[in-house]
Amino acid sequence: MNAHDTWIAFYTILRKEIVRFMRIWSQTLLPPVINQSLYFIIFGAYIGSQVKSINGIPYMAFIVPGLVMMAVITSSFTNVVSSFFGSKFQKNIEELLVSPTPNYVIIAGYIMGGVARGILVGAIVFAISALFTHPVIYNGWIVALFVFLTAVVFSLGGLINGIFATKFDDVSIFPTFVLTPLTYFGGVFYSINDLPPLWQTLTKFNPILYMVDGFRYGFFGVSDINVSFSIVMLAAFTFILAFAAVYLLQKGTGLKS
């Protein structure tokens, strides 16, 4: 395929993905927005009013980046895993597999679909946070970089989950038993500096910490971890997962007998 054909193939996959999640917006956009709004109300407005500020930031404002990031992570992961597994289940993934679309383009199309949904949901959640606190952005580029890379990483994670999934249960195991605990322990609701030393060390093995912390830096200009280190970590995750996804698709894992 030449560059023009490749672009058309990529655009087709991306368009299809966006049309898909917009068509079922009540399942794809609404639930995370409602969830995060409840967090704002319960943890922010009610419990948060009784919590002291963290790193000089009011608690309500402190949890905004974490909650936005939570929505981005969940939405981008879920979008790709459900769409890809759905295509496998209905066998319409074969439409792509019989075509000359290169594997990296298939991956890019699905990933950007996940990124689009993640960022859209994140933007809505951020807009809702304005009802509870005055939003501030310290460095828009950092915010954009972290939200984009995080959405890419979790979209790739969703794709790999989708490649291996053989039944619907497999689609929900990772989000339930891995993603949710990691997100909760990733510093969404607290600063790791407030944890005992052992827990601080353990938390540093959690990749979500770097995403939430770097993202929060973009809003307030303060962080628990060096931001450059967080960017390197995110870039490393992106590279490793992208490589794994290309390898698995090339090998036909879960797709070809």
Added chain:
Amino acid sequence: MDALNIQNLTKTYATGTRALKGVDLRVKSGDFFGLLGANGAGKTTIIGIMTSLVKKTSGKAEIFGYDLDKDLNKAKKEVGVVPQEFNFSIWEKVIDIIVAQGGYFGVPRSVAMDRAEEILNALDLWSKKDQTARTLSGGMKRRLMIARALIHHPKLLFLDEPTAGVDVELRHGMWKYLNNLNANGTTIFLTTHYLEEAEELCRDVAIIKEGEIVRNDSVKNLIRSLEKQTYILTVETSKGRKPVKGFDVRVIDDATLEVDLHKDQTMSLLIHEFHENGYVVLDVRPKGNRLEQLFLNILQNK
């Protein structure tokens, strides 16, 4: 140039099933080729390998000279496939399914829209373009898959039992469409369980049995190779008529006879002999399908 060239192709699935045991097959460009075989003989596996949905174990496969091991994407560009099972998203609209497939082959959306209109009209599906696929009947779904496979104008079309479950009228309509397509230069590779379909459409056929090609010839030659063909004769009456010598005749009822015509006998001779013996022959038709007889003979090792 051959549209398809397969050499010593083998496939052993992870379960240990040897689906293909060294298949050699060539299909000429422009041919209407039929691959016949019982369920599980290896027909779908061959199509799966040629369309890259199944990984071969060993052997060589080429499409229009493109080696699938070296130039897979170039080969894919020349191929359209209509699989046995429905494999589209039932939640998508007919037009979206077809236009997206064009996109995967690099066909711009505006071009794909025009082509989709032309193909859907030809397949009598244009009025359903805005319906989701799940609302279509079985026959419409089959035609949708044909339309989808043609959106990028492939030079080689694989049809894996395309008329399964389709009513007689629709099937004949699809035959006409496929014949036109072939007449316009598209090479067609068909698998079917309807032997009359293969006899009607194909110029060349191969018969596959347990992963091996056991016959590969033109339909004409295969039919000629039959030792005998059975015909049903409708006569005014057979009462009081003398037996016809030289033919195996079985009386079904007063007006219906079953006659075996051996390889060395002609239809003219048969009619003549019956006429000489006082029969008034009203109608002659083959009993069953001729290719079917051959197919059964081969499968039963006769």
